[in-house]
Structure formats: structure tokens, C-alpha cells
Amino acid sequence: EETTPKMADTIVTAKYVITMDEGNSVLKDGAVAISNGVIMAVGLRDEILKSYDAAEIIDDDNMALLPGLINGHTHSAMVLFRGLADDLDLMTWLQNYIFPAEGRYVDEDLIRAGASLACYEMIRGGTTTFVDMYFYPDVIASVVEECGLRAIIAAPMIDYPSPGFTGWDDSFQAGVDFARRWHGKNSRISPALAPHAPYTVSFDHLKAAFTAARELDVPISIHLAEDKAEVSTISEQYGTTSVQLLSRVGMLNQPTIAAHVVWPTPTDIAMLARSQVGVIHNPTSNLKTAAGVSPVPQMLKAGVKVGLGTDGAASNNDLDMWEEIRLAALIHKGVNLDPTLMPAIDALGLATSGGAKAIDKADTIGSIKVGMQADMIQVSLDSPRLSPLYDVVSHLVYAATSQDVVTTIVDGQVLMRHGVVKTLDAEKVKADVEVIAEKIRAGQSAVSSPTPLSGDGAAPEYNSNLN
Numbered sequence: 018e019e020t021t022p023k024m025a026d027t028i029v030t031a032k033y034v035i036t037m038d039e040g041n042s043v044l045k046d047g048a049v050a051i052s053n054g055v056i057m058a059v060g061l062r063d064e065i066l067k068s069y070d071a072a073e074i075i076d077d078d079n080m081a082l083l084p085g086l087i088n089g090h091t092h093s094a095m096v097l098f099r100g101l102a103d104d105l106d107l108m109t110w111l112q113n114y115i116f117p118a119e120g121r122y123v124d125e126d127l128i129r130a131g132a133s134l135a136c137y138e139m140i141r142g143g144t145t146t147f148v149d150m151y152f153y154p155d156v157i158a159s160v161v162e163e164c165g166l167r168a169i170i171a172a173p174m175i176d177y178p179s180p181g182f183t184g185w186d187d188s189f190q191a192g193v194d195f196a197r198r199w200h201g202k203n204s205r206i207s208p209a210l211a212p213h214a215p216y217t218v219s220f221d222h223l224k225a226a227f228t229a230a231r232e233l234d235v236p237i238s239i240h241l242a243e244d245k246a247e248v249s250t251i252s253e254q255y256g257t258t259s260v261q262l263l264s265r266v267g268m269l270n271q272p273t274i275a276a277h278v279v280w281p282t283p284t285d286i287a288m289l290a291r292s293q294v295g296v297i298h299n300p301t302s303n304l305k306t307a308a309g310v311s312p313v314p315q316m317l318k319a320g321v322k323v324g325l326g327t328d329g330a331a332s333n334n335d336l337d338m339w340e341e342i343r344l345a346a347l348i349h350k351g352v353n354l355d356p357t358l359m360p361a362i363d364a365l366g367l368a369t370s371g372g373a374k375a376i377d378k379a380d381t382i383g384s385i386k387v388g389m390q391a392d393m394i395q396v397s398l399d400s401p402r403l404s405p406l407y408d409v410v411s412h413l414v415y416a417a418t419s420q421d422v423v424t425t426i427v428d429g430q431v432l433m434r435h436g437v438v439k440t441l442d443a444e445k446v447k448a449d450v451e452v453i454a455e456k457i458r459a460g461q462s463a464v465s466s467p468t469p470l471s472g473d474g475a476a477p478e479y480n481s482n483l484n
């Protein structure tokens with residue numbers, strides 16, 4: 018008996034639909050119907066095409082369809098500092114090179130150009146949600162509004178003079194104002210507060226950020242237990258660990274996105290497992306700065322929510338989540354001498370369903386299920402390097418690259434099709450970046466050596482080269 022097809026906005030078909038639902042089901046010859054930015058049906062291709070009609074039908078051959086990737090920690094506009102300072106330990110990199118460069122060059126123009134380049138790179142590579150922490154968050158939010166991505170944008174708070182701020186008081190006030198302005202303004206943009214790290218924000222100020230976040234009903238984003246220098250500093254200053262310091266502050270009982278967590282103690286891991294903290298693993302950045310390797314399998318076993326991130330492109334040096342997925346699948350096998358750790362599906366989970374849990378958004382994104390937001394990507398399986406195919410998840414984790422992503426959809430809106438980003442003009446993005454890069458080149462050639470720290474425990478010299 019003929020029934021009238023229901024109307025959808027878009028139907029996307031795929032040879033494999035990798036749902037990342039509770040059972041990690043993979044649907045062969047499947048399809049998804051989207052209406053008003055939400056997934057209204059998931060099923061077999063023939064059934065969906067019989068039951069639904071749509072203005073746009075994306076019915077390409079040989080595709081994997083999966084949830085859009087979630088980059089749980091980055092500093093988008095730092096793409097402008099890509100390659101500026103490499104092969105350094107974290108604190109030397111940060112204090113002697115990056116903080117001074119930020120003091121010298123970061124302004125609204127840099128942030129607009131950098132965030133646009135970062136969003137272009139993320140859409141191209143299949144990232145649909147990112148968690149950002151950087152200066153001028155209103156500018157970042159306006160770029161995200163225009164390009165169609167989804168983001169948690171955390172306003173920076175730090176005790177030292179930094180771009181746009183003379184110190185804690187005005188960074189705190191600006192962060193609170195930002196959160197108020199963007200709360201509920203755009204369903205794709207969630208504001209957050211970002212006290213930078215336990216070693217750059219005092220105990221009282223961490224407490225103030227926590228109290229404000231609770232009152233404003235927004236999450237916290239923070240760097241935590243990243244390297245051994247931080248472990249020593251916090252131990253000397255407070256006689257405890259960074260995780261337990263956050264516990265004293267009360268932050269473990271508040272939705273908190275904690276980046277890195279390379280050096281948790283067993284007690285820290287048990288506390289994190291009972292907390293509202295999501296940990297974001299940043300394997301490339303941690304390797305490059307020689308911070309170490311986060312004990313992710315141990316945290317997952319204990320029940321900690323773990324997602325995946327790139328960190329900024331100045332320590333990565335790109336925003337490619339496929340590289341992070343592969344590294345997360347490989348590195349823990351190697352350091353633990355155990356090939357069964359981090360199987361492919363678990364590594365993919367860090368960037369999708371698990372990442373959504375870590376950033377407290379699992380009820381809306383991270384899996385392909387009826388009622389979820391329509392954030393999904395198509396990966397072409399046509400490349401010779403993906404042939405032959407026996408196990409699609411194995412190929413996505415161990416063989417695919419960001420260049421294999423051909424379609425990126427957020428909130429039902431097609432941001433990239435056939436590998437062409439539709440919401441940002443690549444030529445304009447590159448031209449705008451080049452204007453800023455020229456200023457940075459000129460500035461760097463005028464500075465013969467990095468700004469040194471003026472002594473043990475000196476404040477980061479953000480503004481040392483301003484004026």
C-alpha cells in the first residue's frame with residue numbers, strides 16, 4: 018500500500034552509518050533524514066528514501082557517515098602562531114615565546130583572521146564542534162556565528178596583564194559580561210569561563226571564577242596538570258595536586274572541561290571519576306612540548322569522561338582531529354606495552370560520543386540518533402589508501418586523513434560539500450591571514466631574541482614588547 022512520504026529538509030545516505038550510539042552500531046547501506054537541524058530518522062537507505070522526501074538528497078557512493086568530530090580543547094586564533102616557536106618545553110615555549118608574541122601581536126584583527134582560518138581548517142577536516150579558549154571571545158563568536166560551526170567559547174581569565182586586559186579584575190569582569198551576552202543568544206554558541214591554569218590564577222581567583230560560572234550556569238574550561246613543572250609549582254605553593262586544588266575550590270562539582278591532565282595521581286583519577294569534570298586528551302601537543310603522555314586508558318577504566326583535542330596550532334601544529342584520533346589509538350599501546358588498549362572504536366569515541374560526554378553535550382551531539390542535532394560528516398572511502406576495506410572503523414582510525422572528509426553538516430546546514438567549504442571563502446581567509454602574518458614577520462625580525470623571564474616565579478611577560 019502506498020503511503021505519502023514525510024517531508025525532511027535533507028537526506029544523507031551512506032554505505033556505512035557509524036552511529037556511535039550506546040551499542041556503537043554500524044548500519045550498512047543506511048541513511049539519515051534531517052528536519053529543522055535535528056535527526057528525524059535513521060534507517061536503511063531504501064526505507065528512508067521510500068518514507069521521506071527532501072529538498073536536498075546527498076546520495077553519494079562509497080561514503081561513511083559519522084557524527085561530526087568534537088575538538089574539546091583549542092585556541093583557534095593561535096593558528097597565526099603556527100611554526101613560530103617549535104621544539105621547546107612547555108613553560109619555555111609559553112613564557113619566553115608565546116606570551117610575549119601574544120602581547121605584541123594579538124588584537125581584534127588577528128583574532129578575526131586567525132579564528133576564520135581555524136574554522137576553515139576545522140570544517141575542511143570534519144570538526145563540527147570545538148571548545149575554544151582565547152582572547153577577544155566576542156570576535157571568535159561572531160566568526161562562529163557566520164561560518165556555521167558549533168562551539169563552546171570560553172572567555173580567558175588570568176592574573177597577569179594580557180591582550181585586552183591589565184590583570185585579573187578586568188579579565189574577570191569581561192569574562193562575566195561575555196557569558197551574560199552570549200547565554201542563550203545562539204543555539205550553536207555556548208559561553209564558558211576560562212581561568213587559564215592553577216599556576217596563573219590564584220586560589221581566590223579560581224574560587225571567584227567557579228562561583229561566577231555556577232551563578233551564570235556556564236561551564237569552566239581550564240588547563241590542568243599539564244606538565245611536571247606545574248606539578249612542582251602547585252605542590253610547593255599549596256602542598257597538593259592541581260586536581261585536588263580544584264576540589265578545594267569546588268570546581269569538581271561544576272561542569273568543567275580540563276585540558277591535558279597528563280599527571281594525575283591515582284587519587285586524582287578516582288576524584289575525577291566521581292566529578293563533573295571532563296578531561297580533554299591532547300596527545301600531539303603533549304608530545305611536542307615533552308609534557309608527557311596522559312594516562313587515558315587508566316582514566317577511562319576508572320570512569321573518567323575523556324574527550325580529545327588538538328590544543329592550539331602553535332603547539333600541534335594543526336587542528337586535524339584525525340591525527341589526534343590515530344595518535345590516541347597508538348600511543349597508549351606503546352607506552353603501556355599493551356596492544357589491546359584503546360581499540361579503534363574507543364579512539365573514535367574520544368572524538369565523538371565520549372567527547373560529547375566530556376564537554377557535557379551528550380544529550381544533543383556526538384552520536385547519530387533520532388532527536389540529536391544533525392552534526393555529521395561524510396568520509397569518502399574511495400582513496401586507494403582505504404582499499405581494500407574489511408572494517409570501516411579500522412580504516413577511519415588507522416588509515417583515513419582529513420582530506421577524505423567530503424561533507425560537513427552542522428545543525429542540518431551543509432557547511433562543506435565535495436570537499437569545498439561553503440561558508441568561508443578560502444582565498445579571502447588566506448589573504449586576511451597574510452596581512453597579519455606580514456606584521457608578525459616584521460615584528461619578529463625586529464626582536465633579536467625572545468623576551469627572557471626576569472627571574473624565578475616571574476609573571477608571564479605578556480606586555481613586555483607593547484607600546
Ligand SMILES: CSC[C@H]1O[C@@H](n2cnc3c(O)ncnc32)[C@H](O)[C@@H]1O
Nearest residue numbers: 092115150151152173175213240329
Ligand atoms: C588566556 S587565553 C589562553 C592562553 O593559553 C595559552 N596556551 C596555549 N596552549 C597552552 C598550553 O598547552 N598550556 C597552557 N597555556 C596554553 C595561550 O597561549 C593563551 O595565552
Ligand SMILES: [Zn+2]
Nearest residue numbers: 240276328329
Ligand atoms: Zn591549551
